[in-house]
Amino acid sequence: MSETTILTIIQVLGGGFFGFLIAKYSLNKQLLSKDIIYTKEVLSLLSLHEEDTNQIRVSVKKSILTGDINDSTEDIEIKNAHAHAIKIKNKGNIEATDLFFDIGFDKEIKIISYSIFPEPSNSYPITISKNISKQNILNISIPYLNKNQTIIVSIITTGSDEEPESTIIGNGKGIEVREFEKSETFFILFFVSFVLSMFLIQILFDSYFIEEDRFSSYLPEYIINFIGGKIISVSIPIIEFPLYIKIIALASSFSLVIYSIYQSIKRSKF
Numbered sequence: 509m510s511e512t513t514i515l516t517i518i519q520v521l522g523g524g525f526f527g528f529l530i531a532k533y534s535l536n537k538q539l540l541s542k543d544i545i546y547t548k549e550v551l552s553l554l555s556l557h558e559e560d561t562n563q564i565r566v567s568v569k570k571s572i573l574t575g576d577i578n579d580s581t582e583d584i585e586i587k588n589a590h591a592h593a594i595k596i597k598n599k600g601n602i603e604a605t606d607l608f609f610d611i612g613f614d615k616e617i618k619i620i621s622y623s624i625f626p627e628p629s630n631s632y633p634i635t636i637s638k639n640i641s642k643q644n645i646l647n648i649s650i651p652y653l654n655k656n657q658t659i660i661v662s663i664i665t666t667g668s669d670e671e672p673e674s675t676i677i678g679n680g681k682g683i684e685v686r687e688f689e690k691s692e693t694f695f696i697l698f699f700v701s702f703v704l705s706m707f708l709i710q711i712l713f714d715s716y717f718i719e720e721d722r723f724s725s726y727l728p729e730y731i732i733n734f735i736g737g738k739i740i741s742v743s744i745p746i747i748e749f750p751l752y753i754k755i756i757a758l759a760s761s762f763s764l765v766i767y768s769i770y771q772s773i774k775r776s777k778f
Contacts, residue, residue, distance in 0.1 A: 598653035
């Protein structure tokens with residue numbers, strides 16, 4: 509097979525491979541998705557011990573804890589408080605409309621304050637309120653979330669010295685709601701693909717690891733002798749591949765590493 513024919517085959521295969529990647533990327537962009545993700549953060553604002561209660565006292569209106577407006581004249585002391593920051597984001601590629609979220613806590617937890625950003629307005633009528641019958645549940649209605657738009661919900665709770673765990677349930681037309689988790693899979697894939705790529709490249713290019721002069725360049729002979737070792741020359745068979753195989757292996761390894769880097773960045777970003 510002539511060199512011209514080999515180069516032609518390489519060009520056809522390379523063009524087809526990169527054409528496939530471009531077509532796959534374009535198809536993914538055309539697929540409509542409403543991927544709603546959220547993150548949760550908790551910060552302790554107040555945690556009083558028994559010996560502190562005579563020096564420090566914090567109270568709230570009883571109506572905040574009971575939901576009964578008739579209790580607004582009475583104050584109740586609280587010994588703990590936690591701040592929650594919940595971020596909700598549309599990571600899909602189209603607008604998501606008519607979204608509803610229920611943010612709930614255990615029964616002993618009471619919501620004493622809450623807010624949302626951006627603030628509700630006539631042009632963006634978000635509604636946020638506590639469940640009338642359950643003071644541990646917050647109801648949120650969002651008219652729409654644009655692509656990459658983020659809503660931040662701030663909540664202050666009391667009722668437990670430990671960090672309260674929130675549960676978020678989302679509903680909407682054709683949406684998927686999930687908690688965002690940084691994926692370590694593609695970081696592992698990147699590491700494995702990088703090591704494998706280097707190994708393949710060096711093996712394909714005249715058995716890089718097993719050539720005496722190249723190996724000794726990494727570990728000088730005087731160091732080998734100092735630790736009691738020695739370099740022995742042996743006759744061994746060396747695998748040698750045609751140039752086009754080496755080029756294909758190099759291109760494939762490079763593509764795999766680039767893909768792993770791209771996916772690692774994509775999966776680790778909220």
